[in-house]
């Protein structure tokens with residue numbers, strides 16, 4: 233929302249801007265739009281610190297604007313999915329303010345995890361770590377001004393974790409979910425789902441000093457992917473199922489492998505889940521094939537559709553990532569301080585090929601705003617403008633996620649490129665050279681990345697509609713991914729350094745780069761099989 237389009241000239245994207253640009257989404261050919269949190273928030277973590285679950289942040293608009301967005305989107309055939317952040321609130325939420333004021337031992341503190349510290353209160357109650365670096369505990373000053381208890385925050389200190397064993401927490405979130413479903417949202421994206429339950433007694437996790445938040449490697453962790461998370465998801469699913477229409481629940485769950493992930497999409501839990509194994513996979517044919525196979529195999533027994541995603545508001549844009557020596561690098565507290573230089577032309581070439589691969593796979597695909605323009609990561613934002621808590625929490629060693637959140641370029645040849653009123657500085661500065669990447673410039677260019685996405689999304693609707701969920705691998709030699717879906721739809725991706733013959737594979741429907749009878753390196757094609 234903050235980076236899509238601004239309608240009131242304050243340099244921050246808003247509901248009015250989104251409503252004014254819904255045509256872009258229709259023209260692009262997507263089915264639904266997922267909005268990162270729109271609730272009132274101090275924005276310590278891009279809105280993932282919610283101070284009121286039943287409102288809209290004034291920077292974004294009003295509840296009336298949200299209602300208008302839902303009506304207009306629905307009239308255009310677009311669904312709207314909103315983020316539900318239930319592991320933690322903002323430190324400004326009235327529940328947390330009340331808990332701080334009420335003091336140790338009060339019922340108000342039971343909604344959160346307040347504990348006495350170890351070593352006479354001087355040390356955190358356990359060894360848990362924050363996703364943004366450093367310990368997951370912060371010590372408060374009690375009413376008498378003295379250092380007192382500690383509270384748990386698996387993310388930033390401004391994001392205290394809720395204790396879901398408190399009955400009031402679940403009851404309140406039932407009502408919050410109904411509040412938005414009643415207003416007509418089509419679904420929720422469940423933020424940080426694996427964090428929502430903790431092992432009773434909050435035992436040490438065994439994290440060593442300086443440990444980072446590597447949730448994809450954790451097994452039996454006491455604060456991540458704990459069994460009781462699934463009770464919460466089932467509870468929400470029951471509420472969703474009690475509504476008419478198709479409501480879709482998607483979870484964000486960065487857990488240890490596809491089998492653990494499949495547990496989040498059992499028939500009575502979420503409908504789908506983001507696929508982080510795919511998102512973080514390097515540009516390597518064998519690795520991609522094994523992630524695709526493992527994803528499909530793990531989901532088959534629970535009957536959930538797969539999802540595919542290349543970028544998000546939390547990760548380095550893939551047009552940059554794929555141009556680096558290490559194509560798997562991601563941001564976050566565990567990211568390398570210097571991921572190395574990127575070759576922008578190579579990155580974009582691979583990004584376009586990756587888009588055709590992703591959109592050819594069975595299941596649903598997520599497009600992160602701006603990837604349809606081939607936007608790169610902005611790696612030179614001035615340090616004083618960085619807003620991601622990772623920057624502060626890492627002691628200014630990891631820049632964090634701002635580089636993928638730079639406002640979209642819509643038109644014109646200089647900032648703000650139609651994102652906000654002329655002369656207004658967007659909340660993060662856009663590179664001066666983004667003129668050729670604007671939506672307007674790319675619409676006019678048949679070979680643009682925007683037009684590749686538009687064509688792919690249209691063809692995907694047509695050719696994969698009858699293909700079901702099947703995927704049959706075909707042999708096109710080492711380093712080339714080739715598969716068929718349905719009777720005739722084929723996708724080939726050349727991840728080698730040399731061109732490969734295309735003859736015999738069928739009629740080319742769409743290509744990520746010009747090709748004749750050869751498939752050049754880092755290129756993907758969709759073909760209709762002969763006969």
Ligand code: GLC
Nearest residue numbers: 277280317387423424545546
């Ligand atoms: C999710 C969000 C991320 C946020 C975090 C804490 O990972 O995608 O942006 O910082 O949750 O709410």
